[in-house]
Structure formats: structure tokens, C-alpha cells
Amino acid sequence: MDKYIWLIPLLPLAGFIINGIGRNALPKAFIGFIGSALVLASFGLSLAAFFQVKESGQPINVTVFDWFSAGQIKVSFSFLVDQLSAIMLLIITGVGFLIHLYSAGYMKDDGGYGKFFAYLNLFVFFMLLLVLGSNYLIMFIGWEGVGLCSYLLIGFWYTNPNYADAAKKAFVMNRIGDLGFIIAIFILIVWFGSANFADIFGKAGTKDFERAPYTVITMLLFVGAVGKSAQLPLFTWLPDAMAGPTPVSALIHAATMVTAGVYMIARSNILFTLAPDTMNVVAIVGLATAVVGALIALTQTDIKKVLAYSTVSQLGYMFLGLGVGAYTGAFFHVLTHAFFKALLFLCAGSVIHAVSGEQDMRNMGGLKSKLPITFWTMLIGTIAISGIPPFAGFFSKDEILAHTFMHSRPMYIIGVLTALCTSFYMFRMMFLTFWGKFRGTHEQEHHLHESPWTMTVPLGILAVLSIIGGFVNLPESWGGHQSLQEFLAPVFEKSTKLLVETPLASGTEITLMGISVAAAILALVYAYRRYVSSGHVPVSDTEQRPSLANVSYHKFYIDEFYDTIIRKPLDALSVFFYKIVDKMGIDGIVNGFGKGSIEASKGLRLLQTGNVGFYIFMMVVGIVSILMYIVFKV
Amino acid sequence: MDTISHNIQAVPLNHYLLLCATIFSIGVIGVLTRRNAIIIFMSVELMLNSVNLLLTAFSVYRGDATGQVFVFFIMALAAAEVAVGLAIIVMIYRNTNSIDINVLNKLKN
Amino acid sequence: MSTFYFIAFLSVFFSILVITAKNPVHSILYLIITFFTFTIHYILMNAEFLAVVNFIVYMGAILVLFLYTLMLMNLNKESEPHKSILIKIVGFIAGGCFLATIVAALKALHVSQPVILQNPGLGLVKNLGGILFNEYLLPFELSSILLLSAMVGAVLLATKDKESKTA
Numbered sequence: 018m019d020k021y022i023w024l025i026p027l028l029p030l031a032g033f034i035i036n037g038i039g040r041n042a043l044p045k046a047f048i049g050f051i052g053s054a055l056v057l058a059s060f061g062l063s064l065a066a067f068f069q070v071k072e073s074g075q076p077i078n079v080t081v082f083d084w085f086s087a088g089q090i091k092v093s094f095s096f097l098v099d100q101l102s103a104i105m106l107l108i109i110t111g112v113g114f115l116i117h118l119y120s121a122g123y124m125k126d127d128g129g130y131g132k133f134f135a136y137l138n139l140f141v142f143f144m145l146l147l148v149l150g151s152n153y154l155i156m157f158i159g160w161e162g163v164g165l166c167s168y169l170l171i172g173f174w175y176t177n178p179n180y181a182d183a184a185k186k187a188f189v190m191n192r193i194g195d196l197g198f199i200i201a202i203f204i205l206i207v208w209f210g211s212a213n214f215a216d217i218f219g220k221a222g223t224k225d226f227e228r229a230p231y232t233v234i235t236m237l238l239f240v241g242a243v244g245k246s247a248q249l250p251l252f253t254w255l256p257d258a259m260a261g262p263t264p265v266s267a268l269i270h271a272a273t274m275v276t277a278g279v280y281m282i283a284r285s286n287i288l289f290t291l292a293p294d295t296m297n298v299v300a301i302v303g304l305a306t307a308v309v310g311a312l313i314a315l316t317q318t319d320i321k322k323v324l325a326y327s328t329v330s331q332l333g334y335m336f337l338g339l340g341v342g343a344y345t346g347a348f349f350h351v352l353t354h355a356f357f358k359a360l361l362f363l364c365a366g367s368v369i370h371a372v373s374g375e376q377d378m379r380n381m382g383g384l385k386s387k388l389p390i391t392f393w394t395m396l397i398g399t400i401a402i403s404g405i406p407p408f409a410g411f412f413s414k415d416e417i418l419a420h421t422f423m424h425s426r427p428m429y430i431i432g433v434l435t436a437l438c439t440s441f442y443m444f445r446m447m448f449l450t451f452w453g454k455f456r457g458t459h460e461q462e463h464h465l466h467e468s469p470w471t472m473t474v475p476l477g478i479l480a481v482l483s484i485i486g487g488f489v490n491l492p493e494s495w496g497g498h499q500s501l502q503e504f505l506a507p508v509f510e511k512s513t514k515l516l517v518e519t520p521l522a523s524g525t526e527i528t529l530m531g532i533s534v535a536a537a538i539l540a541l542v543y544a545y546r547r548y549v550s551s552g553h554v555p556v557s558d559t560e561q562r563p564s565l566a567n568v569s570y571h572k573f574y575i576d577e578f579y580d581t582i583i584r585k586p587l588d589a590l591s592v593f594f595y596k597i598v599d600k601m602g603i604d605g606i607v608n609g610f611g612k613g614s615i616e617a618s619k620g621l622r623l624l625q626t627g628n629v630g631f632y633i634f635m636m637v638v639g640i641v642s643i644l645m646y647i648v649f650k651v
Numbered sequence: 652m653d654t655i656s657h658n659i660q661a662v663p664l665n666h667y668l669l670l671c672a673t674i675f676s677i678g679v680i681g682v683l684t685r686r687n688a689i690i691i692f693m694s695v696e697l698m699l700n701s702v703n704l705l706l707t708a709f710s711v712y713r714g715d716a717t718g719q720v721f722v723f724f725i726m727a728l729a730a731a732e733v734a735v736g737l738a739i740i741v742m743i744y745r746n747t748n749s750i751d752i753n754v755l756n757k758l759k760n
Numbered sequence: 761m762s763t764f765y766f767i768a769f770l771s772v773f774f775s776i777l778v779i780t781a782k783n784p785v786h787s788i789l790y791l792i793i794t795f796f797t798f799t800i801h802y803i804l805m806n807a808e809f810l811a812v813v814n815f816i817v818y819m820g821a822i823l824v825l826f827l828y829t830l831m832l833m834n835l836n837k838e839s840e841p842h843k844s845i846l847i848k849i850v851g852f853i854a855g856g857c858f859l860a861t862i863v864a865a866l867k868a869l870h871v872s873q874p875v876i877l878q879n880p881g882l883g884l885v886k887n888l889g890g891i892l893f894n895e896y897l898l899p900f901e902l903s904s905i906l907l908l909s910a911m912v913g914a915v916l917l918a919t920k921d922k923e924s925k926t927a
Contacts, residue, residue, distance in 0.1 A: 628753060629752045629753070630683070630686065630752055630753065630847070633682055633683060634683055634850070634851065634854060637679055637682075637683060637854045637855070637858065638854060640858070641854065641857050641858050641861055644858075644861045644862070644865065645861050648861060648864050648865045648868060649864075662764045662874060662875055663873065663874050663875070664873060664874070664875050665866060666764075666765075666768070667875065668862075668866050669863065669866065670768045670771065670772070672859055672862040672863065672866070673772055673859060674771060674772060674775050675858075675859075675862075676855045676856070676858050676859035676862075677772070677775045677776055677778075677779060677855070678775070678779075679854070679855040679858055680779060680854075680855030680856075681778065681779030683847075683850075683851030683852075683854055683855060684779065684848045684851040684852065685779065687784055689784055689826065689830055690778075690779070690784055690787055692826075693778060693787060693788065693791050693826065694778070696791070696818075696822070697775055697778060697779075697791065697794065700794075700798055700814075700818070703798075703810075703814075704798055704801055704802075707801075707802060707805055707807050707810060707883075708805065708875060710807075710882070710883075711805045711806070711807070711875055711882060711883070712873075712875045712876075714878040714879050714882060716882055716883070716887055716888055716891050717891070717895075719807055719809070719810055719882070719883055719888055720888060720892055720895075720896055722810055723809075723810070723888070723892070724896075724899060724900075724903060726813055726814070726817050726818070727903045727906065727907060728903070728906065729817075729818075729822065730817060730821065730822060730907065730910075731906050731907050731909075731910030731911075732910070733822045733825060733826075734825075734910045734911060734914040735910050735913050735914050735917065737826070737829050737914070738913065738914040738915075738916075738917035738918040739917055740829065741829060741832075741833070741917070741918050742917050742918065744833050745920070750833065
């Protein structure tokens with residue numbers, strides 16, 4: 018197996034090259050086939066790698082080639098498949114394949130079909146590089162690469178300037194995070210003399226490295242994660258990123274790329290464990306993000322925006338989990354979230370596809386009978402995210418909440434309230450979309466149709482995964498034995514030793530679960546009463562909302578806030594630099610040189626009289642001076 | 652012949668140098684002060700000849716005939732130079748109806 | 761010995777006349793005399809080949825060519841516009857400085873040994889011809905090419921080109 022590890026990322030890259038070159042020449046069916054089949058092949062290899070790791074319990078470490086060496090530092094281009102990256106590989110290639118398949122149907126009528134598949138394949142390649150890298154530098158290549166692909170795919174319909182702006186926003190915000198990440202890498206190299214995971218994690222916490230600045234490193238790493246995983250305060254790009262095609266939202270902005278931050282922190286868990294201050298910051302930022310995301314999602318009317326804020330909120334949960342030391346829980350949530358959020362996005366895509374591109378839920382409704390498969394699968398996704406057992410989201414979220422409970426009670430309460438909000442806005446979305454009667458135009462109603470099989474098959478598979486996904490880490494109180502935790506134990510071994518936790522009493526655990534389920538059901542019932550029984554529909558943009566709802570609808574005015582405190586002063590500064598420094602200062606110097614030489618030439622020009630006699634005279638003067646110099650020098 | 656060559660026996664080399672430098676300087680002054688192209692040209696010839704004389708003097712002084720061979724070549728060169736130079740002057744005269752070098756300020760502007 | 765100083769005086773005297781004569785034709789005639797004194801210098805140094813060449817080429821050919829050109833242009837009158845007195849003074853000073861510098865250089869070098877003709881046959885045609893056609897054969901042949909090209913150039917330059925003729 019070791020010999021074929023390098024094929025896992027290479028296959029999608031081959032797909033990118035084939036599709037990229039032949040995007041206009043190859044038939045669409047072939048492009049779709051190549052794009053999907055290569056990812057499927059990658060999935061097969063990942064599966065093989067996963068089982069090898071599972072059976073042997075040993076990570077696979079493969080050096081492809083030596084990348085470069087500078088002084089003491091040797092960086093090799095090597096891949097590491099351990100328990101953590103094996104699961105990530107499965108998520109990326111598995112969910113990635115389903116989304117490729119879905120795209121084949123979804124993007125059927127788009128002019129940029131070949132380009133789209135090329136980008137998707139490229140994204141998968143970089144994402145695989147990110148998780149496969151056995152050192153921070155390879156990870157960083159992938160990290161930057163997925164950022165690039167995210168930019169390309171958000172701005173896929175770049176002819177619309179709003180979409181292009183959204184792409185730029187995502188790119189710039191990611192860049193802020195990347196800066197933190199790369200500084201962290203530098204510090205790591207300075208302190209540990211290597212960027213290798215094995216070297217760093219082996220040395221971390223040992224006596225020789227007691228004084229390493231763990232807090233600084235982890236804070237910087239966390240900044241990187243904040244940018245990539247859309248946490249406060251850099252989360253505003255993610256909702257805007259919904260400008261891209263829906264499969265992109267599902268793959269990049271729900272299932273894989275945004276969880277790269279979580280993966281990175283889980284990977285560096287020992288460093289974070291050694292920096293309790295950072296852990297607290299991570300937990301607080303995660304919780305705040307979860308709350309803010311959920312509150313904004315409450316009033317959004319765009320179906321994809323609801324899902325986007327829900328993603329922000331769920332990512333917040335993951336960071337909360339990381340912050341309280343529940344690495345397995347957080348990673349478990351990454352896994353289940355990949356299933357149900359990809360499912361929800363794909364369902365939303367299916368709905369949008371059916372109603373001819375409409376995304377506003379106020380113009381939907383009553384789609385239950387028209388889109389049965391979409392309806393049922395989306396219902397499963399919604400139940401899963403709301404945390405109703407025995408669906409996947411319940412277990413993962415509950416594990417995070419249980420750890421939060423041990424860590425801090427107030428945080429737990431806020432977390433539960435957020436879960437309540439989650440359940441409410443998700444069911445609100447379901448009810449607005451599928452119940453009631455259709456509120457769109459007559460033409461759209463006439464056009465309603467269920468999606469083709471390439472789109473519904475992935476929905477079905479993801480729905481099944483959303484149901485059973487939670488069982489991979491079934492808690493003992495449910496009769497399971499936490500297989501995921503066992504499986505991942507080697508990765509978090511050092512941290513677990515440091516974070517000694519008293520396990521919850523079984524009774525408390527059941528009580529906590531009861532509380533979260535009760536909250537979810539409560540929200541469900543309230544949403545049902547509000548949106549189905551009384552047929553409430555969110556008001557149109559022109560009408561007045563209650564003030565609190567207004568704040569939520571306008572996303573807490575965060576974009577406007579950034580606009581005021583960052584963009585406007587920056588604009589003013591730019592104008593200042595443009596008008597004063599550049600125009601007057603730099604241009605002045607440059608033009609000054611020009612003017613100076615013109616003036617000087619005007620003076621010197623007078624020497625050139627054009628009078629031959631004068632020239633001869635000057636020649637004689639010159640000869641005399643040279644002679645004098647020679648004579649009197651001696 | 653012996654009597655003639657006997658005549659120069661006591662002339663110091665210095666005096667040859669002085670003579671030639673004087674004639675050369677006269678040539679320079681001629682070039683600088685006159686405006687007639689032909690006279691300027693003649694002044695150049697004067698300078699050339701003063702150098703010839705000096706070369707011959709050195710040649711005799713050192714007993715080496717190479718100096719005189721050089722003079723011969725300079726003369727050949729001067730012949731060529733004069734042919735071309737005078738042709739140019741004729742051309743100038745034909746175009747401007749003057750051989751005043753101050754008319755030749757076409758280099759200006 | 762006194763012959764040398766007398767001839768040297770004549771050389772300087774006539775060369776001054778060359779550059780001061782108002783009439784260009786006179787100027788050329790003075791130059792011929794100057795070159796004649798040079799020929800005498802050559803004879804004094806027993807350089808008979810150079811004396812002959814100088815006499816024939818310079819006085820006979822080159823200066824006659826000057827004269828001929830001058831006559832052809834009909835410039836034998838005193839038509840030269842005068843340069844301003846200032847320029848004359850400046851030119852004179854410049855030339856004087858030049859002379860002064862060279863003299864100063866001479867003083868510094870202390871070359872005062874007399875010129876003694878060790879080999880009376882040095883400047884004879886026989887001796888020079890031997891050197892010229894042995895050591896300096898290539899430059900000698902090249903100088904013929906130079907003369908040829910100069911002749912062609914002179915002819916080309918002096919001929920009226922057809923275009924200007926028609927124009």
C-alpha cells in the first residue's frame with residue numbers, strides 16, 4: 018500500500034490536467050466521468066490505506082522526494098497517513114466523489130462545465146495534500162491551494178461582479194489567517210529545527226523544550242484556523258462564498274476546506290494542550306461564533322445563507338470542542354458535519370435547481386410532493402443537524418456539549434441554547450420550503466421537477482451516512498464502545514495524558530442528552546407552530562421588522578462594521594498615499610529628475626555652440642590640460 | 652657631405668625639440684585664429700611637418716632608421732589626407748559658396 | 761652649426777607669416793618657403809631621401825594642389841572675414857600655453873646631448889629602401905591601398921552628383 022499513497026493526491030491532479038486542457042474539446046459526459054472516476058479511484062486507495070492503518074495501528078509514512086534543504090533544515094515531500102488523516106482522506110474523497118457525481122447533473126447546462134470539473138479536481142488534490150502532508154510546509158501548500166481553489170470556485174460565475182467580489186473577500190480574509198499560520202510555521206522551525214509533525218510533536222512538552230513559546234505558536238496557528246474555518250471575527254467571507262455553485266458550497270464550504278482549521282488544530286493537539294490560554298481562547302471564540310452564526314441564521318431568507326450561517330455555527334461548535342479538549346468530539350463533529358451539511362447543501366441545490374435558480378425561501382413552499390426524494394433526504398439532514406437521536410449530529414454535538422459541561426457550566430448553557438436555535442432555524446427552513454403552498458411565479462411552478470439520478474443518488478447515500486454516521490462513536494451509555502475515540506487514540510495520546518478528565522457519571526450523561534434533545538424538540542415544535550400552523554412567512558425586505566430580528570437579518574451589521582473601521586480608514590489612507598505621497602512625493606521626485614535634466618541640458622546645451630572654431634579651441638585646451646597634468650605631476 | 656653633416660654635430664637635441672614645438676604651436680595658433688578653411692588646413696600641415704622634422708632628428712640622434720621610415724609613411728598619409736580634405740573643402744565651397752568655417756554650424760540645432 | 765640656427769630662424773619666421781598673411785595665396789607661398797627650409801633641415805641631418813621626398817611631395821604636389829584649389833575657387837582676394845580680436849588673443853594665449861607646457865616638459869627631461877650622426881648612410885635611399893622593403897613591406901603596400909582609396913574618395917567627393925546637377 019505504501020507504494021501507492023502518492024497516487025491518492027495525484028489522481029485528482031491528473032483529472033485537473035485532463036479536464037483543464039480538454040475543457041472545451043472533450044465531451045461533457047467524458048469530463049464528468051473522468052472527474053468523478055479519478056476521485057472514486059482515490060477513494061478506493063484511501064479506503065485501502067485506512068484499513069491498513071486500522072489493522073496495523075501504525076501510521077504510513079512515505080517520502081516521495083526530498084524537497085529542499087537549507088542549512089540544518091531538511092524538508093522532504095513526504096506523506097503521512099495516520100488515523101487522523103486516514104479519516105480525512107475518506108471524507109474528502111468519499112464526500113468529494115458524491116459531490117462530483119452530483120455536479121455532473123447540477124452543472125449539466127453550464128457553459129463552464131469542463132472548467133468547473135477541473136477546479137473541483139484541483140481542489141480535491143490540494144485538500145488531499147493538506148491532510149496527507151507529514152510536515153507543516155506540505156500542509157501549507159495544500160492550505161494555500163484550497164484557498165486558491167475556493168477563490169476560483171466562488172468566483173466561478175465571475176461575470177457577476179458581486180460574485181467576483183465575494184471571491185476576493187474570501188481570498189483576502191483567508192490571507193489574514195494564512196499570515197498567522199506561516200509565522201507560526203517559522204517560529205516552529207526556529208524552535209524545533211524542523212517542520213515535521215513527528216519531530217515537533219515528539220519534542221513538544223519534553224524537558225528541553227519547556228520554554229518554547231507554545232502560547233504564541235498556537236495563537237498564530239489558531240489565527241490561521243480562524244481565517245480558513247470562518248470563525249469570529251473572520252467569518253463573513255463564508256456566507257458570501259455562497260455565490261459559488263451549490264456543489265462548491267457543499268464540498269468546500271461545508272464538508273472539507275472549512276474543516277481544515279479543525280484538522281490542523283487536531284493535528285497540532287499536543288501544542289494546544291501545552292497552551293491552556295490558547296485553549297480558552299479557542300473555546301470562547303468557538304462558542305461566540307456558534308452563537309452569532311446561529312442568531313444570524315434565525316432570520317435569513319436565502320436558503321443557502323441559512324445553511325452558510327449554520328455552517329459557521331457548527332464550525333464554532335467544533336472549535337468549542339477543540340477548546341475544551343474534546344479533540345475526538347470535535348473531529349467526530351467534522352465527520353458527521355461533512356455528511357449532513359454536504360447533504361443539506363446538495364438538497365438545497367436540488368431545490369434551487371427545481372425552482373429555476375430561485376434561492377429566496379419566501380418564494381418557495383409546498384415542494385414536499387413535487388420533490389419527494391429531496392424532501393426526505395433533506396429532512397434527514399435537518400434532523401441530523403438539529404441533534405435528534407439517533408441521527409449523526411446528535412452524538413457528535415452531544416459529545417462536545419458533554420465536554421463543555423465538564424469544562425464550564427455557563428458555556429454549556431450557551432451551547433445548549435445555540436443548539437436550540439440550530440434546531441429552530443433548520444426546521445424553519447424546512448417548513449418554509451416544503452410545507453404550505455407554492456409562493457413562487459406560475460412559470461416556476463410549471464417547471465418544478467425532481468432532479469436527475471446523478472443528483473439524487475448522492476443525496477441518498479449521504480442521507481444514509483447522516484443517519485448511521487453517529488454510530489462510529491457510539492457512547493457507552495448507548496451500548497457502544499466509542500470506536501472512533503479508540504481508533505484516534507494514538508493521535509491524541511500525549512494530549513490525553515496531560516488532560517486528565519473525570520469521566521461523567523452515566524446518569525449525568527443521560528440527563529445532558531435529555532436536555533439537548535428536549536431543546537431540539539422544543540424548537541421543532543415552536544417552528545412548526547409558527548411556520549406551518551399559522552403559516553407565517555418572513556416579511557419582504559421593504560417592510561419593517563422587529564428591531565432584534567432586524568439586527569439578526571442584517572448579520573449584526575458586521576460587514577458594515579468592518580467597512581467602517583477597516584475599509585474606510587484604509588480607503589482614506591490610500592487616498593492620502595495616492596494624492597500626497599505618490600502624486601506629490603514619488604511623482605515629484607521622478608518628474609523632478611526629468612525636469613532637472615531638462616534644465617541642466619538647457620544650460621549645458623549652450624556649450625554646444627556648433628561653432629567649429631570653438632570646438633577646436635576646446636580641443637586645444639584639453640590637450641594643454643592633459644600635458645600640464647602629465648608634466649607637473651612628475 | 653661630410654662638411655654638411657659636420658655642421659649639425661654640435662646642435663643639441665633640445666634645440667630641435669624647441670624648434671619643432673615652436674612651429675607646432677604656430678600651427679595651433681593658426682588653426683585657432685583663422686577662419687579660412689584652407690589656411691586652417693595649411694596650419695595642420697605645418698604641425699604635421701614639425702613632427703616629421705622631430706622624428707627625423709630623433710632618428711639621427713638614436714642612429715635608427717625606423718624614424719625616417721615613419722616620416723615617409725606620414726608623408727604618404729598626408730598626401731592622402733590632403734586629397735580628401737581638399738575635396739571636402741571643394742564640396743563645402745560648392746554648397747555654401749564660402750570656406751568660412753563659421754558657416755559650418757549645422758551641428759547646432 | 762650656425763647654419764642650423766639660421767635655417768631654424770627662417771622656418772619660424774616664415775611659418776609665422778603663413779598664419780598671419782591676409783591673402784591666402786601669399787599664405788601658401790610662405791608655406792612653400794617654410795617647407796623648403798624643412799628640406800634644408802633634412803639635408804643637414806643627411807636624410808637625403810626624406811629631403812627629396814619632402815621637396816617633391818610636399819612642395820611639388822601637395823602645396824601646388826592647395827594653390828590650385830585656391831585659384832579654382834577664386835579666393836585669392838582678401839575676402840576672409842576677420843575674427844574678433846578677442847578670439848585671436850585667446851587663440852594666441854592657448855597656443856602660447858601649449859608651447860610653454862612643452863618647453864616646461866623639455867626642461868623637466870634634460871635632453872641636451874648633441875645630435876651626432878653616427879652612421880652617415882642612415883638617411884640614404886639605399887639604407888632606407890632596404891628597411892622599407894624588408895621590415896616595413898606590409899605597411900608600405902597598405903599605404904598604397906590608402907592612397908588609392910583616398911584618390912577614389914577625393915574623386916567621389918569632388919564630383920557633382922547627378923541629382924544636384926539636374927536640380
